[in-house]
Amino acid sequence: MPSNQTRVQAIQEITRRPLPPAKPPSTLESLWATDVFTLAKMKAQLPKEVFKSLKKTIESGEKLDPDVADVVASAMKEWATAKGALYYAHVFYPLTNATAEKHDGFISVQSDGSVISEFAGKVLVQGEPDGSSFPNGGIRATFEARGYTAWDVTSPAYIMETSNGSTLCIPTVFVSWTGEALDKKTPLLRASAAMNSAAKRVLTLLGHKEIAQVSSSCGAEQEYFLVDAAFAAARPDLLLAGRTLFGKPPAKAQQFDDHYFGAIPERVQIFMQEVEERLYKLGIPAKTRHNEVAPGQFEIAPFFEAANVATDHQQLTMTILKNTAKRHGLVCLLHEKPFAGVNGSGKHVNWSVGNATQGNLLDPGDTPHDNAQFLVFCGAVIRMVHKYGPLLRAVIATASNDHRLGANEAPPAIMSVYLGVQLEDVFKQIAQGSLTGSKSKGIMNLGVETLPAFSKDPGDRNRTSPFAFTGNRFEFRAVGANQSVAGPLVAMNTMLADSLNWIADKLDASIGSGMSTNAAILSILKVIMDEHGAVVFGGNGYSAEWHKMAVEERGLLNLPTCAEALPVLKEKHIEELFSKLGVLTPVELASRFEVYSEQYINSIAVEAKLVISMAKTMIYPAAMTYLSSLAETFSKLSALKIEASTEPASKIAALSKSLLLAVGKLSEALERHDFSSVEQHLTHAAKTIKPLMDDVRKYADALESEVADGEWPLPTYQEMLFMR
Ligand code: ADP
Ligand code: MG
DSSP states (O other), X not given: OOTTHHHHHHHHHHHHOOOOOOOOOOOHHHHTTTTBOOHHHHHHHSOHHHHHHHHHHHHHOOOOOHHHXXXXXXXXXXXXXXXXXXXXXXXXOBTTSSOEEEEEESEEEOTTSOEEEOOOHHHHHEEOOBGGGSOOTTSSOGGGOBEEEEEOTTSOOEEEEETTEEEEEXXXXXXXXXXXXXXXXXHHHXXXXXXXXXXXXXXXXXXXXXXXXXXXXXXXXXXXEEEEHHHHHTXXXXXXXXXXXXXXXXXXXXXXXXXXXXXXXXXXXXXXXXXXXXXXXTTOOEEEEEEOSSTTEEEEEEOOEEHHHHHHHHHXXXXXXXXHHHHTTEEEEOOSOSSTTSOOXXXXXXXXXXXXXXXXXXXXXXXXXXXXXXXXXXXXXXXHHHHHHHHHHHTTOOTTGGGTTTSSSSOOSBOOEEOOXXXXXXXXXXXXXXXXXXXXXXXXXXXXXXXXXXXXXXXXXXXXXXXXXXXXXXXXXXXXXXXOSHHHHHHHHHHHHHHHHHHHHHHHXXXXXTOOHHHHHHHHHHHHHHHHGGGBOXXXXXXXXXXXXXXXXXXXXXXXXXXXXXXXXXXXXXXXXXXXXXXXXXXXXXXXXXXXXXXXXHHHHHHHHHHHHXXXXXIHHHHHHHHHHHHHHHHXXXXXXXXXXXXXXXXXXXXXXXXXXXXXXXXXXXXXXXXXXXXXXXXXIIIIIHHHHHHHHHHHHXXXXXXOGGGOOSOOHHHHHHOO
16 A cells, blocks of 8 residues: 555545535625624613613723623623523633633523523623633642633624534633733733823823824734645644645745735635635624735735724634634644745734824824824834834744744844835934925925925835835734734834833923924934934845844844744843833733743744654655665566666665654754753754754655655645645
8 A cells, every 4th residue: 555545535535525515695784793792782782871881891991880790791691592602601812822712501500400591790701710721921820720701891792603503702801810911812901001091191292182092903914824624634744733844845836926816716715705704793804815925825804903802803813714714624724834935924913003083193194283293103113113123023923933034035033114215204304303395296395393294105015024104004014824913912002102101201391391392293203213213124124135234233133033032021121111001010021931932942842743753654664665666676677687777766765864863863952851041942942953853854855856756645735735
């Protein structure tokens, strides 16, 4: 029996697989938010006073009145049970990037043995999952493992359907009994609050009287790969690590640039449509779908929403993508680099801040006054990316994202800001202290007291910048495809709060000493450019020149791996940033360093073990089987006195030997456990284990080019990327 039997079966399965049965399409109106307990539904079902009180809590973040909670819970239960829900779940977001849930039945057994369904306010508001199996980075000892979840009223409850049941899901925060945040939602709510008060300070100083709550918005573009489930099942690496650890590049990859925005394959489009339908029912505004650059790679993007809701929705989107793929005989890979040598997947986080009274604060606007305000917020962003760039790098540091950052395709690991030609020019003029006009047509005549009016068009897109201004928002392009967007949003909102507070202090002092507001703005922006202008870069972020210039001339940090990036979380000024703004206490921040480091170390260890086992039990045996069949052939030929080249056989023998040697070295390195610090362990994983894994791969991939295709046990890149 050939060793590639599973591969052959997979190909047969795929080529014979029919498309899913036809189903009539639904209208947007019939789908939209049907599975969400929306504000409109609450309004319709709750007594007026209760609704008012709840709305106030949602808008102001005040604590929910327990009496109100009972009424809301009862209405929520009515709605959910009418939709067939027998269970409810508190959904929370532990530090793993995943979504966690604890399910409980509405069932309550009465003294006479009968049952009723019950859902009290206190179980809506608070849950108590056993927290001991979630990472906490030393915050709690397991004997005091209790953590509790608390309803986040700002994110609506919804129903999750499976083919034979429904569950009412309640988005919650997850905190320890002593109040420390064990999740990603709590800091996001705190960071949003800090940003709100800092932004309000600045807006007040700019002369506004009526100022609504300022919040951040997020639109996250999600890239992903689809691979047929039959192939994925035959690849232990895809199964356990989410990426291929072996595989020679196919003859054709993305060099024809024919996939991006190409026609979507029918099977994929049917999958996408089901995803979108499910998202619509959950009130998630899916908006954009297209092929991505690599073969087998696609993108989905929603219409942007408030950061907290967008974050919950983003988690749901990842879940729905994965679950729906399974129903279509596909596997959805969210890994940042599933295939070496082809483009990886990111998640571009589009981020802006604004409110109901002043609108989008990162929108240039039409009048010089709006422009002045815009320049202040833009200046705040320039300062924050310069001052805390390494933190931005640290919050996207995962084992899988390391494959993108620093490689020549994704934004580099060096954090810089792209402003576009016109805006960069305005800031350069400010730096030179002589603001005379804007580069666009219709230049205005400007004195020191006046600011230019300019159009929204930021000019050319720069795809090589990690943090780019795109007309009315910034796009953080270095976030990993697999990551929760909470971490990046926490960092951005906290950093912005810090910058805005700094600006507010300066504005306050300058205006207090009699300076005009515009003159004060210009002088503050000049200081920002003098001290932080080094972070503004409009050139090619992938180029070697930039890497050199950024580090040597501009003093920016290049942190290529988690081993360099994660320790940033331990720096004193980062600890101060988070604690002074009330986002993370030093203990909470330290726990994050511990947890993320452990995750990195574990991911690399799992991959290394997989490399060893796949090399020994799949690749080496395939090489040997083929070698022995070659040897048999040679002896038969030589009996017939026919000469044949033994070169391929020698090559295979040599490569196999090198493969085993490399495996031996990797196994030895994995045995090391005597680390004196987490940092040392991180470095060992990044600088010793990973290169040794690459060595094994080098020989394995070379063998794939030599061994007969019929003997090769693993589905190939060609098959996985092109067959669906
Ligand atoms: P592109 O691929 O050109 O970057 P897409 O249309 O794929 O653009 O995605 C842009 C994303 O940015 C969408 O999710 C969109 O809703 C979001 N977005 C647009 N305006 C804003 C804004 N003001 N704040 C935050 N996100 C925004
Ligand atoms: Mg896009």
